[in-house]
Amino acid sequence: MSHPTRRRPSPPLLAALLAAVAVVAQALLIPLFAAPAANLAPRDLPIVVAGPAPGTTELANRLAAAQPGAFEILVRPDAAAAERALHDREAYAAFVVGPAGPVLYTAPAASPTVASLLVQGAAELSGGRPPRVVEVVRADPDDPRGSGFGAGFLPLGMTSVAVAVLLSLLLPGRVARLAGLLAYGVLAGLGAVAVWQGWLGVLPGAYLADAAAVGLFALATAATVAGLGALLGRAGIGLGVLVAFLLGNALGAVNAAPELLPQPWGTVGRWLPIGAGADLIRSTAFFDGAAAARPLGLLAGYAIVGLLLVLVGRAAVIPRHTAR
Incomplete structure (x- = not known):
């Protein structure tokens, strides 16, 4: 028994729908990023x-x-x-x-x-x-406004998300993905701090302590996206990018402070990987590890849960088609 073929939207209609979706996404992203920045003020x-x-x-x-x-x-x-x-x-x-x-x-x-x-x-x-x-506790003399410190989180977040997406799409094996995530975390920490300290000179502190903090942040971000992808497929990857990257960059208050953002967004940002990563790296770089327990535990939780989801989730985000 033949099934009726499903009519696809015409190319002009499809183009119009894609444009409408992009405009709606744009209308949501602009206030997400602009509103917190435009309403900075002390709140508790x-x-x-x-x-x-x-x-x-x-x-x-x-x-x-x-x-x-x-x-x-x-x-x-x-x-x-x-x-x-x-x-x-x-x-x-x-x-x-x-x-x-x-x-x-x-x-x-x-x-x-x-x-x-x-x-x-x-x-x-x-x-x-x-x-x-x-x-009492000065910023780095080569980065008195903290601009170099804050700007480093965008490429770190982007590369962490990109690694998670590529591993999810290109490597069907769970163990291979797990090894890739762990290797990325180690190398990201060592490489990023080498640039921040040795090249730019905007991050003080002990090199290995800073590298461990940056590496944990990178691993937590990548493992969150990869873990959600292993659990939910492509929709999970999209959810991971939204939570770990878009919301994190908008609400992480890396260049400000969570207490300057409208609430509850400042509090939410501190619980996301970028906000927790900024907290942890500031603690290791400038404060000899003071107040590092909360962000350290939070990032470790993101990393462990993400890695476990990669191990128990689906073996491939894009299923292989069997030959007919």
Whole structure:
């Protein structure tokens, strides 16, 4: 019994449909990337107020009244405790109350954008007078605005996604894909940090520690895409690209801070591979590993789950056609 042939859309209609889909995708991507960048402002941003009790209470009240909801204020007894909080990544900056007025302690290595915003805000609080600023944890002198650090995540994300897609489409064997992902993670870490440190000079820290952090980020991203592809086929690859790359780049706040993005997007971004990768690499490069446990565990989870899905998922994303 013959089956009726299915009519395909005519080429002009198909072209119009593809154009419409592209325009809809464009309309969704523009606000996804532009809206967070256009609405940067402190939202429960952790800062320290340090010094004698009467002065710290007054300053904390002034900060809360000037920008309600902007800051999560941590009180510390003195300047030394404030510096420890910045080194431990408990806060982005500290106002230390002294006889000559508050002194702003900053950690540009955690976020040059936050440090700049707080310097401007402190000047407004003091009637336009520039505050005295002490940089406790400095950004790399060759990259004071953090632009080189942030720009490196786009090619890292792109190559990680590309490797995952190519391995999923070209290698039918699970073990071969697994070996390819692991080899990529090791080589990506060693190669990217060699460029960041040896060539560009914009990433401090111990080479092997930074390479391990970058390699884990690259592996987590690639394994997520490959694992979803092994689980769901081509649709899984598309989902992995959306989660690990598009959403991650839009919400990762690599050049800012999660607390500057509208919520809940800042929080969501920290749980995606790019946001967690930025957190981990900053910790290893600038803070001697402080506050690395959360992003380290998160990236390890992405990598392990992705690799397990590759092992137990389908052997080939594009099924082989049997000969008739």
